[in-house]
Amino acid sequence: MNVGPDRQTGFGLGQSGAEWLEADGAGGFASGTVGGPRTRRYQALLLSATSPPTGRVVLVNGFEAWIDGADGSFAISSQRYGSDLVFPDGQALLSSFSPDPWPRWEFNLPDGTGIASEVFVQREACDTVLRWWRTAGSGPCRLRVRLLLSGRDYHALHRENGAFRFDAHVVGGNVSWRPYPGLPAVGALTNGVYAHDPVWYRGFVYTAERERGLDDTEDLASPGILSFDLAAGPAAIVLRSGDGVAGQAGPLAERLAEMERTRREALPVLARSAGSYLVSRAANRTIIAGFPWFTDWGRDTFIALRGLVLARGDLPSAEAILLAWADAVSEGMLPNRFPDSGESPEYNSVDASLWYVVATHEFLDACNVAGRKAETAERALRAACEAILEGYHAGTRFGIQADADGLLRAGVPGVQLTWMDAKVGDRVVTPRVGKPVEVQALWFNALRIAGQRWSGRWTGLAEQAQASFVARFPLASGGLCDVVDVDHLAGSLDRSVRPNQILAVGGLPFALLEGGAARRVVDQVEALLLTPLGLRSLSPDDPAYVGRYEGGPAARDGAYHQGTVWPWLMGPFVDAWLAVRERSARCKAEAAERFLAPLVAHLDDHGLGHVSEVADGDPPHRPSGCPFQAWSLGELIRVRRMLGVAD
Numbered sequence: 001m002n003v004g005p006d007r008q009t010g011f012g013l014g015q016s017g018a019e020w021l022e023a024d025g026a027g028g029f030a031s032g033t034v035g036g037p038r039t040r041r042y043q044a045l046l047l048s049a050t051s052p053p054t055g056r057v058v059l060v061n062g063f064e065a066w067i068d069g070a071d072g073s074f075a076i077s078s079q080r081y082g083s084d085l086v087f088p089d090g091q092a093l094l095s096s097f098s099p100d101p102w103p104r105w106e107f108n109l110p111d112g113t114g115i116a117s118e119v120f121v122q123r124e125a126c127d128t129v130l131r132w133w134r135t136a137g138s139g140p141c142r143l144r145v146r147l148l149l150s151g152r153d154y155h156a157l158h159r160e161n162g163a164f165r166f167d168a169h170v171v172g173g174n175v176s177w178r179p180y181p182g183l184p185a186v187g188a189l190t191n192g193v194y195a196h197d198p199v200w201y202r203g204f205v206y207t208a209e210r211e212r213g214l215d216d217t218e219d220l221a222s223p224g225i226l227s228f229d230l231a232a233g234p235a236a237i238v239l240r241s242g243d244g245v246a247g248q249a250g251p252l253a254e255r256l257a258e259m260e261r262t263r264r265e266a267l268p269v270l271a272r273s274a275g276s277y278l279v280s281r282a283a284n285r286t287i288i289a290g291f292p293w294f295t296d297w298g299r300d301t302f303i304a305l306r307g308l309v310l311a312r313g314d315l316p317s318a319e320a321i322l323l324a325w326a327d328a329v330s331e332g333m334l335p336n337r338f339p340d341s342g343e344s345p346e347y348n349s350v351d352a353s354l355w356y357v358v359a360t361h362e363f364l365d366a367c368n369v370a371g372r373k374a375e376t377a378e379r380a381l382r383a384a385c386e387a388i389l390e391g392y393h394a395g396t397r398f399g400i401q402a403d404a405d406g407l408l409r410a411g412v413p414g415v416q417l418t419w420m421d422a423k424v425g426d427r428v429v430t431p432r433v434g435k436p437v438e439v440q441a442l443w444f445n446a447l448r449i450a451g452q453r454w455s456g457r458w459t460g461l462a463e464q465a466q467a468s469f470v471a472r473f474p475l476a477s478g479g480l481c482d483v484v485d486v487d488h489l490a491g492s493l494d495r496s497v498r499p500n501q502i503l504a505v506g507g508l509p510f511a512l513l514e515g516g517a518a519r520r521v522v523d524q525v526e527a528l529l530l531t532p533l534g535l536r537s538l539s540p541d542d543p544a545y546v547g548r549y550e551g552g553p554a555a556r557d558g559a560y561h562q563g564t565v566w567p568w569l570m571g572p573f574v575d576a577w578l579a580v581r582e583r584s585a586r587c588k589a590e591a592a593e594r595f596l597a598p599l600v601a602h603l604d605d606h607g608l609g610h611v612s613e614v615a616d617g618d619p620p621h622r623p624s625g626c627p628f629q630a631w632s633l634g635e636l637i638r639v640r641r642m643l644g645v646a647d
Contacts, residue, residue, distance in 0.1 A: 016091060019043070019627050020103045020608050021291055022121035022128070023276035027053025028241075029291055030121050030128050032103075034608075035091045036078035038062055039208040041157055041218065042292030045119065045147075046128050048184060048241040053279045053288060054295050056154040059179075059186045060239055061220050064146040064201075065090070065132070067230075070139050071111040081203050082217070099608045101264045106135065113137035115230075122256040123263065123275075126241065129253050133234035141230040145237065148201060148220040149186060151179035155293065160219040166198035168223055174245035177223055185243035191236050191250040192228040213552025268647030270637055273609040274308040277630040278317055284324035285317050290613055290626035298325070298336050298352035299419055300631050302359040303568065307634030310359075310366055311641045318363045319377050325356060326384035332391010333400075350400055350410040350417040353388045354442035360385055361449040361509060382454055389450055389458060392443070399433075399488070405472075406464030407435050408443040409488060420500075420537065420561040424554045430561045434485040434492070438500040440469050445508045469504070469512050478520030480504060497539035499529050499569045506579050507572025519580040525573060532598035533615040533623065534567035534632075540617065547618030549625070563617035564624075567602075570595060571635030575642065588643045596645070599636050611636055 016035030023029040027049035033039055038061065046060035065077040066088075075088030093107045102120035109115065114136030121128050134141050150158035169176045175194045178185040202219045209216040228235035236253035264272050277288045281296065287308065289300035301321065309318045328334055328345065334353045335345035360381045367374040392408060395401035398417055400410040410417055411433030418439065420430040447462035473480045480501035483494040504512040505521050513521060528539040538545050538561070546559035574595050581587050599611060606612050607627030614625040640647070 015604065018604070018606060018608055020099060021276060021610065021628050022102060022119065023123075023279075023288075023291065024049075024121050024126040025123045025279055026126055027279045027288060027295070028056065028121075028126055029276075030119060031292060032062070032119075034097050034103075035094070037080040037086055037091070038204065039080075039206055040292065041206055041209055042154055043206075044154075045130070046186065046239045046241065047154055048126065049279075050184065050241075053281055053286065057183055058150050058152050058154050058158075059184065059241060060128075060147055061150055061158075061218075062148045063130075064088075064148065064222070065117075066144045067107075067109060067113065067115055068140070068142040068144065069109070069111055069113055069137070074109045074111075074113075076107045076109075076115055076117070079201075080205050080207065082205055084205070084207070100269070101261055109137075111137065113141060120257065120260055122260050124259075125256060127256060128239040129256050130237040130239070131234055131253055131257075132228070132230065134230045139231070143192075143228040143230050143235050145192075145226045145228070145235075146199075146222040146224075147186075147188065147226070147237075147239075148222055149177065149179055150218070150220055151183045151186075157215055157218045158220060160200045160202060160221075164221050166196075166221065166223045168194070168196050169243065169245065170194055170196075171245050173226075173249065174247070175224070175226075176243040176245050178243065179221065184241040187240045187242050187245050188226070189236075189238040189240075189245060189247050189249040189252060190226055190228075191248065192226045194224055194226055196224040198223050211550065212556065269609060270633070270640075270647055271312055273633060274312060274637060276610075276628065277304065277308055277633075278314075281324065285320040286324060287321060287630055289630050291607075291628040292626070294626060295337070298334050299349055299355055301325070302352065302355035304630035304634035305359050306362060307571070307636065307638030307641075308630060310362055311634075311638045313366070313370070315363070315366060315370060315372055315374075318359075318366070319374065322356070322360055322363060322381055323377060326380050329353070329384050329387045329391075331396045332388050332394075333396055334388070347397055348415060348417060349421075350398070350408075350436075350439055351419060351442055353392070354439070354446045357385045357388060357446040357449055358442065358508060361445075361453070364453070385446070385450060386454065389446060392446075393461070402443075402461065403435070403485075405468040406461055407440055407468050407472075407484075408465075409435055409485065410439060411488070418500075420498075422557040422560040424557045429558055431487075432483050432494070433487050434483045434489075434494075436483050436500065437473060437480050437498075438503040440465065440473070441503040441508055441512055444469065444512055445510050448510045466512055470517070473501075473504070474513075474517055474520075477524065479524040480521055496542060496544075497524065497528050499525060499535035499537060499566070499573075501525065502535070502569065502572045502576050506574070506576025511579060514579075518576070522573075522576050522580050526577070530573065531565050531615070531617070531619075531621050533570075533602060533612070533621050534565045534599075535569035535573055536563055536565050536617045537561040538563045538617075545617065548616045548622075549614055550616075560614070565615040565617055565621055567599060567611050567613075567615065567632040568629070568635045570599060571639045574639045585644075592640075592643045592645050596636065596640060596643070 076090040104118040107115040173190040286296040336349035422429040451459035486492040529536040545563040606623040610628040611632035612623035613629035
């Protein structure tokens with residue numbers, strides 16, 4: 001996906017499994033594949049957040065569509081069933097696809113008829129708009145559409161059952177259904193004609209779920225058929241959560257399209273993608289960690305905020321997000337996941353709170369550069385940051401406390417506190433109890449920030465922490481220990497070659513290492529961990545290395561941080577790579593070509609316009625995990641701005 005001024009408007013059909021995303025502003029979304037068949041349980045046309053941005057339910061999963069003309073009926077939809085049977089195979093008639101400004105397909109039918117269809121979500125209204133029109137041919141041309149409904153939690157699957165209510169409330173061409181009590185109704189405003197004809201479609205198969213070792217089969221209900229005369233004009237369906245069916249679909253769809261087109265045309269393509277993750281939470285703003293299955297998480301929010309929000313100059317959103325989290329500090333810690341109504345916060349992260357201090361510092365710096373007054377916000381943010389430092393210095397949950405050497409110790413058996421947080425049953429895959437390297441980099445940065453901005457009392461501790469780090473972490477190999485004082489045993493070392501060490505050199509406001517020591521770290525990371533899509537989480541030379549992220553949940557969790565590639569780490573790496581050279585135009589151009597070009601190419605490869613959560617450690621580094629990941633995209637945007645690459 002070309003993200004420059006001459007961005008292409010077409011897309012190769014060889015990537016039929018690539019996924020598109022249309023997010024609303026409340027945590028809901030529509031998504032699917034270029035080719036048509038759904039591959040995930042999360043792909044749907046109307047997936048709504050009932051308690052934004054959580055409480056997500058799937059209401060409309062997809063549709064069947066046929067064109068009836070003088071020479072017969074032709075399907076322009078595709079479904080996958082058992083034994084990988086695709087029927088009908090509307091994708092065989094697909095002639096082109098474009099993701100810009102929203103997903104659009106064109107079909108060439110055997111009788112010479114051309115059909116275009118599109119789908120988009122209007123961000124503020126949270127409506128999904130479907131439109132079809134004839135582009136070539138003459139004579140009779142009718143479109144028949146069967147919406148496929150469920151009414152389930154978005155993590156679940158649906159089965160045929162007697163409780164599903166097919167009853168329809170029809171007002172002209174508009175119709176609504178309420179499949180289950182306690183769930184929102186489904187409203188469909190249309191400029192067609194509805195005929196009630198309830199049927200079950202059984203045995204849809206989702207290949208991505210099968211590959212993840214999960215249940216992969218679903219049954220969906222279709223209450224009836226919507227018919228449209230395409231010879232007379234375009235067909236429109238506006239899907240919404242709720243039973244309100246007043247209004248004319250044609251003019252409404254046109255108005256929503258104009259609103260959304262105007263909004264998107266004012267933004268560079270990566271800014272449009274970035275906006276997908278910014279959603280409402282009560283009266284505040286928050287960042288979704290990734291689509292389709294994550295909600296808002298502390299660590300992810302503060303890392304992603306730097307690129308998705310600050311790098312784009314969206315200071316009001318940054319302020320709202322940081323202030324929303326400021327009230328959640330407890331004993332010096334921020335929750336790793338924002339608590340939903342009625343839930344207890346999960347304070348099980350050592351680094352999320354420190355990333356918050358970094359994000360606050362960069363927000364305040366950006367305000368100064370922009371000449372934006374933020375005194376009221378700074379008082380609240382300072383109080384939160386100093387509460388974090390006080391709590392960490394004195395000691396808080398899970399053994400987190402500044403040690404006598406000025407470094408930060410953390411961890412208890414059975415709890416995963418760092419970003420390498422995979423757990424299989426009761427086994428923490430990468431426990432990293434002791435003094436993890438990136439935690440020291442974050443701790444040092446938080447101390448330096450507080451010392452410079454608010455109170456000199458933290459300056460001495462920052463200097464002590466840096467001196468202890470320089471004395472204890474470097475190895476003869478040129479890299480850094482991943483953890484010192486492992487399991488709180490003085491002098492014990494974890495020499496695993498992991499990407500965490502890069503944060504001691506780049507990716508944060510202040511580096512712990514400079515000069516030759518820093519260069520040796522970067523060289524080791526480049527030699528052993530760098531791939532076109534990011535950094536491996538463990539060196540391939542390590543006996544514990546797992547080169548492919550695949551299989552069931554236990555296998556995938558076991559590989560998550562044992563060799564799997566993480567694109568978000570390309571940001572700190574590029575920053576470190578430049579730091580040990582010179583930040584000249586020549587070096588920046590080289591970095592953009594070597595390190596960012598593959599990620600830009602990846603924008604057309606998996607989740608269109610976005611960057612994946614992870615990839616295989618082994619070539620060809622197949623993308624996997626969430627196809628739309630906030631911190632992956634955020635770091636690409638942040639580094640592009642750092643390198644002076646225009647959107």
